[in-house]
Amino acid sequence: MKRNSTRLWRLLAVLLALTLVAAACGNDDDGAAGGGDDDQADTGGDGDGADGDGDGADGDMDDGDMDDGDMAELTPVTLQLQWVPQSQFAGYFAARDLGFYEDVGLDVTIVDGGVDIVPATVLDSGGADFAISWVPRGLVPREEGLNITNIAQVFQRSGTLQVSFADAGINSVEDLAGKNVGNWGFGNEFELFAGLASVGLDPQSDVTLVQQDFNMTALINGDIDAAQAMIYNEYAQVLETENPETGELFQPEDLTIIDWNDVGTAMLQDAIWADADRLDDDPAYRETAVKFVEASLRGWAYCRDNFQECVDVVVDAGPPFGGPGHQAWMMNEINALIWPSPGGVGMMDQALWDQTVEVATSQGILAAAPDEGAFRTDIAAEAIANLEAAGIDVTGTDFTRLDVEVTPGGE
Amino acid sequence: MDDPLVREQLVRQQAATLDRRAAAGRGLRQVAVFSVFVVVLGFLYSGYKIFGQAIDDAQTDWPALGSVLPRTDDLNMPPILDILGEFTVTPGGTDQILGRQLFDEAMFTLREATVGFLAGIVVGLAIAIALARSRRLERGLFPYVIASQTIPLIAIAPLVIVWGRKNLDFVPWEWQDWMSVSIIATFLTFFPVAVNGLRGLQSPKPENLELMESYAAGWGQTLRRLRFPAAIPYLFTAAKIAATASVVGAIVGEISAGVGGGLGRRVFLEAQRYTTGPERLYAAVIASAVLGIFVFLVITAAEKFTLGRQGREALS
Secondary structure, three states: OOOHHHHHHHHHHHHHHHHHHHHHHHHHHHOOOOHHHHHHHHHHOOOOHHHHHHHHHHHHHHHHHHHOOOOOOOOEEEOOOOOOOOHHHHHHHHHHHHHHHHHHEEEEEEOOOOOOHHHHHHHOOOOOOOEEEEEHHEEEEHHHOOOOEEEEEEOOOEEEEEEEEEOOOOOHHHHHHEEEEOOOEEEEEEHHHHHHHHHHOOOOOEEEEEEEOOOOHHHOOOOOOEEEEEEHHHHHHHOOOOOOOOOEOOOOHHHHEEEEHOOOOOOOEEEEEEEHHHHHHHHHEEEEEEHHHHHHHHHHHHHHHHHHHHHHHHHHHHHOOOOOHHHHHHHHHHHHHOOOOOOOOOOOOOHHHHHHHHHHHOOOOOOOOOHHHEOOHHHHHHHHHHHOEEEEOOOOOOOOOOOOOOHHOOO | OOHHHHHHHHHHHHHHHHHHHHHHHHHHHHHHHHHHHHHHHHHHHHHHHHHHHHHOOOOOOOHHHHHOOOOOOOOOOHHHHHHHHHHOOOOOOOOOHHHHHHHHHHHHHHHHHHHHHHHHHHHHHHHHHHHHHHHHHHHHHHHHHHHHOOHHHHHHHHHHHHHHHHHHHOOOOOOOHHHHHHHHHHHHHHHHHHHHHHHOOOOOHHHHHHHHHOOOHHHHHHHHHHHHHHHHHHHHHHHHHHHHHHHHHHHHHHHHHHOOOOOHHHHHHHHHOOOOHHHHHHHHHHHHHHHHHHHHHHHHHHHHHHHHHHHHHHHH
């Protein structure tokens, strides 16, 4: 019995110690917002460490400032990204870090995406107020019953390519016949399948489909003849890789690309989605939506005109994913997906919408064309009008791509 | 010296000293064996790499073998020295070496894992006690406890995150996504504790239970004085499984649910940029393995501290 009670005391001591460890870690975050945030910023700066977390703490800090400053209460807003922090989302990070959201009275928390996170689902279930999602990935859950709607079509072009080495001789969709064709799955394959179908190839029998990792290793290994790549991400990754034969980086002329925008099966990508029920029922939410879209689009206009500053914002906001060189490449390509926006940034291009729907229905991704509520332009129109009134260029008519130097490993 | 009590005490002290020395010796030996094993693994890796490259060079002679075995070029198997060296490299856009960054990521994951582990102990123990209390409950509930482990984590991870964000705002502190990851870790950790704990609570011999009965001890007293102490060694076995499982749960949760930090998130990111920096993914994976070994060792040390010499002997 005595031994038992000693054991018990020791066990209690162990548990207490472990609890203290956990509590000590936890206090870093939950304690004083300023201090906790600084800690997070330190770890966040070096790695992706505590990034989403840091965002949360940022929110805290803003609250604190606001109370001190006797300003009107900021409306808390959560934005769900489709993927990790990178230049693909630079406009939102810029709007957050440069105070555009605060200017319109919003306190925006930006939440990372993950492998299994479907932004539309998070949005519909109330885990976020707004979400960034590709259009097909919003429409499919919508058809399954989620009442969400596209309120601003930010990207006017698709960034998806099939990339091959030049010596494979794949210069057009027809050349894919009989080849090993990589794709990531998870709904990233729609444009490819529609593109194949457009030249009479059956994706299931006329090519060999290969499940591809979210990188380009399989292309370089030779397991894939034509690899799926985002022009702003994986395509750059190849250019950032040393060609073992020359000892230099791979050059654009070493590669051939198939661009779905040219083939005509491109589908609309990044858009801002909102909860349709709340838009109808809650005037305050609609007002917030206008403000959110306005400030976000202002962020995108800012990133068009202040390229390097936005790259820095992204590098500070997130992980060193691919490094600053990679993010600079991405920023440039993302700008090119948005600008020029002839109808105003965030405005839906009806022709591309129709093409997206056509591809989706012809591929059986959607059973039927979505109803009229799938997107609405009133919110974007109001936001654009506000921006124009503020003297901001919302079309970017004279936008040109910059020449971004490719760095080894994107560092 | 003639006093038998004093003599016994001396003998006991001597035994304790010897035991400590033996323990220290055992510890050293274990460290040595582990180190040798790591080095051997390194040599095997490098040896295979050299072997594979030789085959690549002579691919025409051995075409069949070359296509079956894993590739050995630097993209697929970066040289071991490059991997180790990567820990001291400062990645672009940051101001700290990778090793330090991975340490910070590991601390982030460790926090999720520790909270998940402790919650798992509490939940698991509660289930074990409930099941030990009532046979009917054991029959009815136990299948569900087992079934819970067949649910794939990636299916529940996003649900837990969203649910946490939306429904757990009543807690007195600000609910953050990493806490939801802790819940995912809990999901993995409560199971071994519940199963082993139940076995431990049922481990006292019938004569001991009858003795308690003869003292007219109630169920609670029997639990406190007999069943629970008897279950402690079982619980530590469970805790060792649960500790490593909590790290796995935290890492999987981070990957699948998009929490902005931790080793899992880092592994996921480095996997994406594998093509341009394979060493970094290897480094992140090594860091994850080290974290898993670390928590295991912590629990092992806690076990030794709690059970003492006799406990260990009783176990072995």
